[in-house]
Amino acid sequence: MNAHLLPFTDPRAAEASPPRRMVRGQGATVWDVDGHAFLDAVSGLWCASLGFAPSRLRDAAARQMDELAYYHSFMGRTCAVTDRLSRELTALLPAGLDHVLYGTSGSEAVEAAVKLARYWQAGRGRPGKTRVIARDGGYHGSLVTSAALTSMAYCHDGFHLPADAVIRVGRPHVLRDADPGEDEQAFAARLVAELEATILDEGPDTICAMIAEPAMGSGGVMLPPEGYWNGVQDVLRRHDILLIADEIITGFGRTGRWFGCQTYGIAPDMMTLAKQLTGAVFPLSAVAMTGRIRDGIADHAHGLGTLGHGVTYGGHPVGAAVALEALAMYREMDLESHVARMGAGLEAAMAPVRALPGVLDVRRVGLMMGVELAPGHAARAAAAAEDRGVLFRLIGDVLGIAPPYVTTDAEIARIGAVMADAVRQTARIPKAEPA
Template sequence: MACNMGARDIETLVHPFTNLSKHRQTGPMILDHGKGIYLFDDAGKKYIDGLAGLWCTSLGFGNEELIEASTAQMRKLPFASMFTGKSHELAIELAEKLKEIAPGPASKVLFSSGGSDANDMQVKLTWYYNNARGLPKKKKIISRMRAYHGITVASGSLTGLPPVHADFDLPIGNVAHTSCPDFYRGAAPGETEEEFSARMARELDELIQREGPDTVACFIAEPIMGAGGVVIPPASYFPKIHDVLAAYDVRIVSDEVICGFGRTGNWFGSQSLGMKPSSISVAKAITSGYFPLGAITIEEPLYQAMIKESEKIGVFAHGFTYTGHPVGCAIALKTIEIYQRDRIVERVRKLAPLFAERVKRLGEHELVGNTRSLGLIGGVELVADRNAKRLFTPNKGVGMYCIGECQRLGLITRAIGDTIAICPPLIINEAEINELFDTLDAAIRSTEDWVTKNKHRAA
């Protein structure tokens, strides 16, 4: 059955972020079901889900309240269009809830189908806003190297990862990238975190000056850069960045798709990292991954500009078939209710010290150059030479080997280059955290033996 399933997969599916040539040789991992923080494959093997699906299943698998919320809503109103002024109670209630908990000045909410199109909307509305203000040159969006903001033409352009651009003819115009705030990789010899943050701010200022201050409209950033390698900036980074942006009338967007809804020990990552956004983008954990749904908040000046443009053009000509999907809204409302009722933010804060201690302990391995964590998200960076911070050459495949060992031992997580990302469901308990890290520790030891045997540390 499994072999047949694999063959059917190879002949029918294209997998995102997969080497399609290698996939034809190795085939897929077929997942069958999940319960709590665990996943089970089609052979019945049990795995800890160390990446919360794809940074999203905060409440784990098999949550009966979310299942019932979706089922009840499907019976009552399985779909409703929000075009031409139509609405439904659940979209209204969810927008009210997001306005209540949002970290910035939320006047309105606009729904999308996920994170990529949420950030795509941030680009479109930034352009729309400045046209309405009579600033037709003020259109450039600044993102950061190694950022991940999605995969559409616009949001993929904001993403600062070379494979996302290569041969897709990205990025499009009006997008620029400033430095990645990775202190471990980017700090100059002897540079303190404060000095590093000041340099990052200077480099942003210099980029704006080169591009032309009257052309720069928006700065978008993840509080913690997930797919860029779990990069946690120094505490002084965002305050210094804000000083620069304030001088040039630049809209600030916090991409909370990974960091939102408790992951960092606050409702939103921007609150943990000292970021003060004009607007936020959310998705993933808004429904605990149980339904595709995203949203952005809209600040009052932008909303007034949208009204002005609607009067001029006759319509706000944007939206999706699934904008404010009633089933998605029902699941999101129940998800947020559970977060609040079960005090998930407080739970993350309580578990964070153990999580941080276990992440840090992995740094005792000779193979590990750097560890970092905040709340219940962390990264473990594997290196060829920890003293020199020297990376393995990509063709060694050290990160992928380690992930293979994790999987063999019963842990599913992700290698970003040679950084192992850890992002379990927020319902994880202390015993399960220890189980996760005991497994990862064993996988790293096995990877160390493989690296030594194959002499992969050679420059």
């Protein structure tokens, strides 16, 4: 039996069918212990943007480990390299987001953002504003508050999460949730009106923030309909509710611009970042915030004597060095034009898939794509693709695609060809009837 209790896995099923153990990576490909090669079309968990063994990131980590392998950022100390990262990162972030606080995982960044939003509200004399709005289909992590914000039932079941801290609103899933005859704008307007009605019903004085992914990833690659983000921001501003943009997947080019907020015209109060911040080769996350939030937190903490929050590895110098190198690599590849070019290539490679029977929708922004299949087909298509050496992310009826930025043109073509083959093979296999 495997000594590792595996996340997001049925442990009893894993006893009978052990996990595939990866041993090696190069570019967008990983090899398992039996020598099978897999082109990972979703960058692991939407994160390994620079491939699975990027030598420049290894060298940056090694250099930093030789110099200073650890120091913390508590109680009046920090690392020079972490300071450098803060300067570079805030220079890159959308205007206004000019301060950061570090953690190690995405879930931790989300937990910190919520804590800081509450702290900020309490500091300005609104201690009752504590609850957070999150959407159906949203994924924000799997700790305590972050799991409560996540919508998937399997993240809640059995864990006794603080459900009363969360207010759930509808997801912008045009294909599934728009009414018959309702166009994108009308659907967006309805979601925005429902958001406002929910806020009024629950009481704006009880709500500190809304958290949302600019484009939803793990919920099934849901792209916001036109008018949605303008409307949402307008409502939040009117009711004095902060916006936390969860850019843990969308940050660093995934949607075409450096940040999803730029792609969709979002001006958040806070932003959570992780994954592609280091190309996933070192666990580092960040919460970015505007000067207004930072100042409110600073005043509140000053009154209390300290900012009572932090984790041992937050702002780790090796992570900071790796992030600085990843940012340099993004700049050198001219990230936005690189993603535009690769996105167009992915679109062309997937064009034949759109026309196949059983394919309900192919949606893309930048280098992030969701292929929605007729109910019941996606798991078999994912398995058929894996047999052919390409890994997609299975999300209900959707196959997610988010290839590393180092994926070659030939590999992008292969992703399209294998998806088409897998869908064709799946469509030929009749769906098993329930007994």
